[in-house]
Amino acid sequence: MTHYVVRSVDRAAPETVAALRDAGVATAHEAAGRTGLLGPGIQARQTGVAVAGSAITVSCHPGDNLMIHAAVEVCAPGDVLVVTTTSPSTDGMFGELLATSLVARGVVGTVIDAGVRDLAGLRAMGFPVWSRAVHAQGTVKASPGSVNVPVVAAGQLVNPGDIVIADDDGVIALPAASGPAVAAACAERLANEAGKRARLASGELGVDMYGLRPLLDKLGVVYVDRLPCP
Numbered sequence: 499m500t501h502y503v504v505r506s507v508d509r510a511a512p513e514t515v516a517a518l519r520d521a522g523v524a525t526a527h528e529a530a531g532r533t534g535l536l537g538p539g540i541q542a543r544q545t546g547v548a549v550a551g552s553a554i555t556v557s558c559h560p561g562d563n564l565m566i567h568a569a570v571e572v573c574a575p576g577d578v579l580v581v582t583t584t585s586p587s588t589d590g591m592f593g594e595l596l597a598t599s600l601v602a603r604g605v606v607g608t609v610i611d612a613g614v615r616d617l618a619g620l621r622a623m624g625f626p627v628w629s630r631a632v633h634a635q636g637t638v639k640a641s642p643g644s645v646n647v648p649v650v651a652a653g654q655l656v657n658p659g660d661i662v663i664a665d666d667d668g669v670i671a672l673p674a675a676s677g678p679a680v681a682a683a684c685a686e687r688l689a690n691e692a693g694k695r696a697r698l699a700s701g702e703l704g705v706d707m708y709g710l711r712p713l714l715d716k717l718g719v720v721y722v723d724r725l726p727c728p
């Protein structure tokens with residue numbers, strides 16, 4: 499089998515990437531027609547941190563982080579490293595030393611469908627990770643793999659150069675070409691939600707705001723008691 503390390507990735511415009519990061523994973527997911535989400539098996543390992551950037555993808559042998567080291571060489575500022583293994587693994591393939599190497603390249607975060615370790619160190623240095631597991635299990639540097647080939651992370655296809663957005667809600671990967679349209683749809687959605695938020699804060703009920711009373715009636719939902727509106 500041939501293994502590849504591909505250097506060139508088409509990167510999305512920084513202002514599009516920043517707009518998607520600020521919109522957040524849930525909004526971007528809705529704005530993209532509910533596409534792109536990685537499964538919930540990959541979780542944030544810190545709170546209150548959002549990143550977005552171009553995917554540098556890595557396919558590793560399970561329990562072997564050789565290709566993560568190989569990938570560092572092709573990373574550019576603003577990238578997000580997306581690491582997968584060729585069969586399921588929760589070994590701690592990534593920790594604060596690899597993070598230190600990525601920071602030197604300007605990488606903004608790592609998404610890994612495997613384990614991470616050195617969590618206290620990663621948090622102390624402010625390097626955000628999203629992973630399937632936290633596990634101190636050590637790994638070797640021995641087997642070939644590929645960098646910047648299509649990979650599947652938590653059930654989601656991720657292509658090199660995809661815009662990856664990650665926050666407390668999880669991770670989404672979007673084709674770079676869709677970025678401007680999704681960012682515009684995010685802005686529309688955020689403006690719409692600001693209006694709804696103000697109405698809900700004033701005490702208006704969702705059943706009225708969304709016009710759901712006829713549906714409740716049609717479904718035979720009977721209010722036995724109602725609290726008076728505040």
Ligand SMILES: O=C([O-])CC(=O)C(=O)O
Nearest residue numbers: 591592593594595596637
């Ligand atoms: O070195 C490793 O194998 C993973 C790790 O702990 C680190 O990157 O600090």
Ligand SMILES: [Mg+2]
Nearest residue numbers: 593594595616
């Ligand atoms: Mg370590």
